[in-house]
Amino acid sequence: MSCSSNSPNSGGCGGGGCGSGSGGHEHGMDRRSFLRTSSVAVAGVAALAASLAPLRDLTDVGTAEQFFQKHYKKLTPEDMEKVLARITREVEKQYEVRPHVRDYKAMDGVEFVYALNLTRCIGCRKCVHACVAENNQSRNPEIQYIRVLKMPHGSMDPEKGDHNYTSELVPEKGSFYMPVQCQQCVNPPCVKVCPVKATWQESDGITVIDYDWCIGCRYCEAACPYFARRFNFTKPSIPKDQINPNMSYLGNRPRPQGVVEKCHFCIQRTRAGKYPACMEVCPTGARKFGNILDPDSEVSHILKTKRVFIQLKEEVGTSPRFFYYFDV
Amino acid sequence: MKAERKTPLVLSILTISFLILAATFLTDIWGKSAQLPEIPPVDPSFTKTATARVSAEELYRTKGDTSMLECYGCHEQGKELTLKFDEDHNVILPDEHDDIIMAHGTHNRNNNCFNCHDEHNLEVLQTRDGRTVKIQDGHDLCGSCHGPTYRDWLAGIHGRTSGFWNVSMGEKHRETCTACHDPHQPKFLPRKPAPGPNPLRPVEVKHSEGKAH
Numbered sequence: 001m002s003c004s005s006n007s008p009n010s011g012g013c014g015g016g017g018c019g020s021g022s023g024g025h026e027h028g029m030d031r032r033s034f035l036r037t038s039s040v041a042v043a044g045v046a047a048l049a050a051s052l053a054p055l056r057d058l059t060d061v062g063t064a065e066q067f068f069q070k071h072y073k074k075l076t077p078e079d080m081e082k083v084l085a086r087i088t089r090e091v092e093k094q095y096e097v098r099p100h101v102r103d104y105k106a107m108d109g110v111e112f113v114y115a116l117n118l119t120r121c122i123g124c125r126k127c128v129h130a131c132v133a134e135n136n137q138s139r140n141p142e143i144q145y146i147r148v149l150k151m152p153h154g155s156m157d158p159e160k161g162d163h164n165y166t167s168e169l170v171p172e173k174g175s176f177y178m179p180v181q182c183q184q185c186v187n188p189p190c191v192k193v194c195p196v197k198a199t200w201q202e203s204d205g206i207t208v209i210d211y212d213w214c215i216g217c218r219y220c221e222a223a224c225p226y227f228a229r230r231f232n233f234t235k236p237s238i239p240k241d242q243i244n245p246n247m248s249y250l251g252n253r254p255r256p257q258g259v260v261e262k263c264h265f266c267i268q269r270t271r272a273g274k275y276p277a278c279m280e281v282c283p284t285g286a287r288k289f290g291n292i293l294d295p296d297s298e299v300s301h302i303l304k305t306k307r308v309f310i311q312l313k314e315e316v317g318t319s320p321r322f323f324y325y326f327d328v
Numbered sequence: 329m330k331a332e333r334k335t336p337l338v339l340s341i342l343t344i345s346f347l348i349l350a351a352t353f354l355t356d357i358w359g360k361s362a363q364l365p366e367i368p369p370v371d372p373s374f375t376k377t378a379t380a381r382v383s384a385e386e387l388y389r390t391k392g393d394t395s396m397l398e399c400y401g402c403h404e405q406g407k408e409l410t411l412k413f414d415e416d417h418n419v420i421l422p423d424e425h426d427d428i429i430m431a432h433g434t435h436n437r438n439n440n441c442f443n444c445h446d447e448h449n450l451e452v453l454q455t456r457d458g459r460t461v462k463i464q465d466g467h468d469l470c471g472s473c474h475g476p477t478y479r480d481w482l483a484g485i486h487g488r489t490s491g492f493w494n495v496s497m498g499e500k501h502r503e504t505c506t507a508c509h510d511p512h513q514p515k516f517l518p519r520k521p522a523p524g525p526n527p528l529r530p531v532e533v534k535h536s537e538g539k540a541h
Binding site: 040048053107141164291297301302 | 336340346349369374375376377379480483486490492498503516519521522523524
């Protein structure tokens with residue numbers, strides 16, 4: 001009833017002029033105020049859009065499929081097949097190489113151990129670059145899993161090491177060389193600090209990372225006493241002709257931007273029974289790798305018969321599976 | 329009433345601030361982030377797994393060119409060879425063998441071809457205890473002097489290994505002594521190292537304590 005009594009009034013107002021704000025027509029809007037409001041709104045939205053211009057540079061957003069993917073340990077074999085197919089597709093699209101992506105599982109009765117002979121290492125850094133080539137690390141910016149420390153004779157203090165040495169020829173007199181990479185600790189601090197369980201230790205001793213689960217908080221990088229972990233600040237850049245197509249999910253498949261990576265003992269090789277790339281390229285045979293649970297393996301023999309000097313920084317209680325030793 | 333007046337004010341302030349922000353982005357008032365320096369690609373030789381040398385064992389195994397191991401292509405069979413020495417007791421090598429550098433052992437103590445080569449049959453080797461060793465089995469000869477190294481080599485912990493650690497899945501390949509060591513000059517020569525991590529800025533010269541001076 002009240003509505004009908006008001007209607008003549010509101011009709012009169014529609015002609016214009018009552019937009020000055022006075023009067024009881026709270027929901028009415030005249031042309032001028034409509035134009036003003038809408039033009040301001042359009043300008044505001046346009047300004048907002050323009051101010052978000054830096055987002056144009058955002059690449060590598062990832063697909064919904066990847067976003068909704070479950071944690072590695074919760075993937076069923078069928079899920080894993082789909083995931084591997086997706087990775088194959090993505091790699092093929094980006095690098096024009098058909099990769100062979102697999103999810104290698106840990107073998108029973110195997111625990112990997114690395115032994116490095118400090119008497120033999122000459123500091124040639126071949127291992128560093130063989131690792132980069134094998135594991136599809138970014139070339140620019142550089143990501144390298146191995147750092148070769150040049151150390152003065154008479155000290156085992158890694159603080160005295162220099163990894164930027166630019167010697168013409170190696171080895172130099174008065175120095176020895178100590179390559180450092182992920183030590184695959186029995187008691188890994190990086191695993192403890194991960195807030196999302198994106199990194200964990202497998203039964204064969206390899207600490208792995210699910211790159212699709214990592215949130216890039218870099219806590220693990222800070223927790224590692226060996227400077228073993230690397231963060232992808234940018235999307236990794238790898239020349240198309242240098243992609244290693246033999247890939248594994250937890251290993252050397254191309255990483256997205258914003259995740260952490262590290263040495264995984266060449267999971268795509270070692271879980272297929274082969275030696276890691278850094279070991280095969282070593283010109284002096286300073287690097288030895290094998291299954292510590294096999295009493296006849298090379299590493300068992302070294303730990304039994306050689307002067308094994310350290311687990312690096314053994315006082316921090318990480319108990320590495322990477323041993324440094326000397327001949328004689 | 330008050331709220332009604334505030335809304336357009338807030339909206340205009342927001343719009344203006346967005347416009348300023350957009351203008352700064354579009355004109356790059358802060359400049360673009362610094363471009364990364366170009367990192368030259370690494371010489372592919374640094375990632376090659378080939379050994380330093382090709383051993384006689386490998387030549388015979390891969391049926392390569394073994395003509396340089398056929399001594400009697402040049403030497404006369406049955407003719408006795410005499411070594412010549414200079415006044416410092418260094419063996420004088422004939423021009424045909426000038427590719428050889430005699431540097432096995434310190435203080436010239438191993439300065440005689442026939443410490444290892446058999447003077448009666450140049451195509452085989454001889455150990456000091458009188459055994460004859462085929463040229464492709466050189467490790468037996470090396471082991472007759474270098475006991476601890478030979479022991480380690482037999483155990484798989486001296487020298488290079490490649491292939492499969494798990495022999496049930498594939499073959500493990502061991503290198504022999506002369507795949508890495510030149511028998512006439514066994515010590516490794518210093519070599520050029522691969523480039524280190526790119527420092528992304530000019531390198532300060534750091535004098536490490538270990539430098540020998």
